[in-house]
Amino acid sequence: MEERCDLTELIKSMCAHCRGIPDEPALNPLGRRPAVSASWPGWCAACGQPFGQDDMIRSDGIGGWVAECCAGDDR
Numbered sequence: 134m135e136e137r138c139d140l141t142e143l144i145k146s147m148c149a150h151c152r153g154i155p156d157e158p159a160l161n162p163l164g165r166r167p168a169v170s171a172s173w174p175g176w177c178a179a180c181g182q183p184f185g186q187d188d189m190i191r192s193d194g195i196g197g198w199v200a201e202c203c204a205g206d207d208r
């Protein structure tokens with residue numbers, strides 16, 4: 134069973150980010166993942182505040198989405 138990257142969801146042996154090849158400028162270091170606009174409303178995975186469709190959200194890397202309320206700092 135191959136481990137998958139939590140950023141790209143590629144098998145790690147095929148993931149440029151895991152192999153240290155910076156081919157995706159959108160991938161930021163240390164959890165600063167690229168913000169995307171939400172396709173659907175949901176709840177911030179970090180604090181539970183609701184966000185709306187088209188709000189900017191970031192993947193938390195474990196299947197959740199962190200909204201602007203919590204994505205703005207450098208945790």
Ligand SMILES: [Zn+2]
Nearest residue numbers: 138148150151
């Ligand atoms: Zn990776």
Ligand SMILES: [Zn+2]
Nearest residue numbers: 177180202203
């Ligand atoms: Zn939040």
